Amino acid sequence: MAAIITEKFRVHNARQFKEDFGESASSTYVFIGRPYDWADENNPPAPANGVGEEIQAWEDMLALKKVDPADVSHGIKRYNWTSGTTYDEYSHDYSATKLTPATSKNNLYEARFYVLTDEYHVYKCIRTGRDENGTVVASVNKPTGTDVSVLFEGTASDEGGTNGMPYLWKYMYTVSASDTIKFVTNDFIPVKTLGAQTEIFGTHTNGGLNSSADNDGSSQWQVETNAVDGSVLHVKVDNPGSGYTDGTYSNIAIDGDGSSGECQVIVVSGGLREINVTTRGTGYKNASIDVANISGIGSGSSGVATPVISPQFGHGADPVEELGGNYIIVNSRLEFNEGGGDFPVDNDFRRIGLCQDPFAYGTTNRSTNTTMKAYSQMSLSAIGSLKVDDTIFNASADGAGVAAGRVVSITGTTVSYLPIANNEGGFVSFANADTVYKTGVGSIGTINSSITPPEVAKHTGRMMYIENRGAVTRASDQIEDIKLIIEM
Numbered sequence: 496m497a498a499i500i501t502e503k504f505r506v507h508n509a510r511q512f513k514e515d516f517g518e519s520a521s522s523t524y525v526f527i528g529r530p531y532d533w534a535d536e537n538n539p540p541a542p543a544n545g546v547g548e549e550i551q552a553w554e555d556m557l558a559l560k561k562v563d564p565a566d567v568s569h570g571i572k573r574y575n576w577t578s579g580t581t582y583d584e585y586s587h588d589y590s591a592t593k594l595t596p597a598t599s600k601n602n603l604y605e606a607r608f609y610v611l612t613d614e615y616h617v618y619k620c621i622r623t624g625r626d627e628n629g630t631v632v633a634s635v636n637k638p639t640g641t642d643v644s645v646l647f648e649g650t651a652s653d654e655g656g657t658n659g660m661p662y663l664w665k666y667m668y669t670v671s672a673s674d675t676i677k678f679v680t681n682d683f684i685p686v687k688t689l690g691a692q693t694e695i696f697g698t699h700t701n702g703g704l705n706s707s708a709d710n711d712g713s714s715q716w717q718v719e720t721n722a723v724d725g726s727v728l729h730v731k732v733d734n735p736g737s738g739y740t741d742g743t744y745s746n747i748a749i750d751g752d753g754s755s756g757e758c759q760v761i762v763v764s765g766g767l768r769e770i771n772v773t774t775r776g777t778g779y780k781n782a783s784i785d786v787a788n789i790s791g792i793g794s795g796s797s798g799v800a801t802p803v804i805s806p807q808f809g810h811g812a813d814p815v816e817e818l819g820g821n822y823i824i825v826n827s828r829l830e831f832n833e834g835g836g837d838f839p840v841d842n843d844f845r846r847i848g849l850c851q852d853p854f855a856y857g858t859t860n861r862s863t864n865t866t867m868k869a870y871s872q873m874s875l876s877a878i879g880s881l882k883v884d885d886t887i888f889n890a891s892a893d894g895a896g897v898a899a900g901r902v903v904s905i906t907g908t909t910v911s912y913l914p915i916a917n918n919e920g921g922f923v924s925f926a927n928a929d930t931v932y933k934t935g936v937g938s939i940g941t942i943n944s945s946i947t948p949p950e951v952a953k954h955t956g957r958m959m960y961i962e963n964r965g966a967v968t969r970a971s972d973q974i975e976d977i978k979l980i981i982e983m
Contacts, residue, residue, distance in 0.1 A: 502604050505821035508983040509569060512823055515851070517564035522852055522861055523959070524559035525827040525977060526869070527838070528552060529846035530903050530913075531884055532966075539845060539963040549958040552848055555913065556869035557903060558838045559850065559951055560827055568678045568685040569815045570822035570980060576610035576618075579633045582662070583608040584623040586731065587804045596623045596631045604819035609667065611684055612637055615675060618664040619810070619818070621646055621803075622729045627658035627768070629735065638664035641714040643721045643811075646728065660769050663729065667814055668715035677826040683980055685824060688815040691719035692808045715814070722809030725753045725779040727772055729803045735766030736786070736798025744789050745773070749802050753779030756802070760789060767798045779804055821983045825849065829975040834866030837950070839904035839911060842883045843968045846961065847977060853956035856948050867950035870903050870911045873925060877940035878908055881933060887912065889929040891937065898923040908940075 515521050533539050542548050574582075581597035583606040589595055595606040609619045618638040626632050636649035649661030670684060678685035690696050690708035710716050727749055739762045749756030749772075756776025761769040767786065782802035786792065806817045814820070832840045855862040881887070883905060889898040900912035910931075916922055925931075925946055931939045960981055967975060 502819055502821065503816060505983045506816050506819070509821045509823050510815070512981070512983065513567055513569065516562055516567045520861075522863055523562045524850045524853065524867070525562055525825065525979070526552075526556050526559040526848050526850055527829070527844040527846065528556040528848070528869070529963070530555070530557060530842045530844055531901065533845065533963075536966065539965060542961040542963055548961060550954065552846060552958060552961050553869075553953045554915075555846060556951075556953070557842075557844060557913075558834070558869055559853070559867045560829065560834070560838075561863075561865050562825060562827060562849075566677060566826045568674065568824045568826075569687060569820035570678065570683045570824040571609075571686045571818045571820050572822075573680070573682050573684045574607050574610050576612045576634070576637055578635045578637070581631055581633050582610065582620045582623060584620045584729065584731075585803065585810075587806075588801065609818055610638070610664075611670070612639075614639075615670040616641065617667045617670065617684070617686075617814075617818075618647065619667050620662065621665050621810075622660065622663035624649060624654035624662040625660050626655045627763070629732065632659065634662045636661070638662075638666070641666050641669065643714065643717040658763060658768070665728065665810055666714070667718060667811055667818070669713070678824045678978070680824075680978055680980070683822060683824060686814050686818055686820045688813045689713075689716050689719055691716055692722065692812045694808060695813050718811040719813075722805075722812035723775065723777050724805065724807065724809045724812070725777050726775040726805045726809055727753075727756045727758075727779055727782060727802045728775060728805065728810060730758050730770040730772060730784060731801045731803060732767045732770060732799075733801050734797055734799040735768065736795050737765050738793065739765050739767070739795030739798060740791060740793035741765065742791070744792060747784065747789055749776055749779070749782050750785055751779050751782035751802070753777055753782060756782065758784065758802075760784075760786075760792070760800070762792065765795060767800060770800055823981045823983070825977075825979040825981070827977045827979075829969075829977065831971060831974070834868070836906070837866040837868040838969070840969045840971045840973070841905065842903050843966045845966050846963055847979065848958065848962060849960035849979065849981075851957045851959050854952035856950050856952045858952065861956075862951060864950065868911075869949045869951050869953065870913050871900070871925075871949055872909055872911050872947040873931070873942045874944045875908050875910055875931060875940035876943050878905065878910070879933075879939045880936055881905065881910065881939050885933055886915070887939070888917075888932045888934075889923075889925055891932050893918045893934075895919040895921065896923060898925045898929070900925065
């Protein structure tokens with residue numbers, strides 16, 4: 496059975512996932528863990544998609560930090576505008592038999608059809624530049640400006656030559672300075688939809704502006720406001736044909752189920768060379784150019800021109816869906832030993848993940864704490880030679896009935912540790928007054944208070960994302976800026 500999962504479905508799932516971060520009935524946490532070496536430190540293993548991996552992530556977990564909704568964004572792949580690079584043009588009809596012109600993709604959302612400039616402006620390619628023979632050429636004129644209605648056109652002599660066609664670009668939005676810091680990576684950039692059009696977020700009307708949307712006063716708001724559903728910005732020459740009368744033919748109607756669209760057809764050497772949209776029209780879902788019936792064009796044949804239909808609601812109305820924003824970018828900054836020391840600064844970590852709705856320790860209630868430690872703590876009478884990553888016991892030798900732990904942090908005489916199995920596979924708890932031993936050293940000191948449990952109830956909630964990586968060493972004067980990219 497032939498079937499597809501549409502890009503709209505992926506974007507929908509991304510939107511639902513993003514909304515979860517802002518739900519009052521939900522709490523999502525970034526966590527760090529695995530403070531000890533991999534078998535091969537240069538090659539961290541890929542996480543297994545199974546219960547066992549989730550259990551291990553909980554066992555190795557060090558600390559969690561709640562994700563603020565403002566630290567979550569839709570994302571799209573990053574394509575920097577670079578002089579000398581070819582780019583695909585937006586079109587509604589790519590398929591296995593009709594590939595994108597620059598990268599030969601059969602799917603728009605796998606194509607390089609938008610760019611990020613060094614001013615952090617995002618533009619969509621409306622027309623790929625071509626020479627007089629219709630061959631794709633590289634872009635050498637960087638799109639500039641933030642005009643919401645005028646397309647940026649490259650220089651014909653640079654992009655396609657005197658008789659060719661330069662690139663056409665539509666301004667979409669600008670990545671703000673704050674979003675740049677939070678969400679821009681080498682491979683991804685943030686994208687958002689403000690929702691100026693009433694229809695986008697489910698308020699189905701006969702059109703108009705959404706007064707309840709997030710009008711931030713930006714140029715993007717103007718782009719969304721001015722978007723026209725079913726407009727035509729570009730007409731492709733699929734086949735130039737032959738035998739037509741050379742000349743420029745104006746006021747040519749764009750036929751179909753929309754209205755008011757018009758274009759200018761240029762014939763050179765008997766073939767269709769270039770078609771320029773002069774009136775974009777509105778309401779098109781189906782559109783065509785009747786080349787044979789253009790007055791004065793002559794008795795040529797085989798010329799095919801395809802008007803390119805805008806995305807739903809119009810070009811620029813919904814950048815998230817329009818550019819394929821099915822990625823979610825989560826940003827979390829771990830600042831020093833924040834949370835009153837919940838995040839230790841005297842050890843490293845090798846695992847990052849997302850956990851949704853874990854319980855607070857000793858309860859069956861979803862935690863709402865900003866940060867939580869996932870390790871236990873003991874206070875010792877003496878520390879001696881004890882250091883992080885050491886293994887400790889409550890007996891001189893490991894074995895059945897023995898409590899074991901891995902030291903993850905030491906502050907004064909307070910030792911933070913993760914419980915581990917003894918060599919018989921049992922998990923036994925340390926207790927007040929136990930003597931603590933270190934292998935090869937002997938006794939270290941005596942526990943002189945009750946064990947402080949973790950703040951999170953382990954193995955609760957839903958493990959949403961796990962990433963294994965090389966060691967990240969923490970320090971008391973260091974901030975880790977974590978960016979997680981999740982594809983739906």
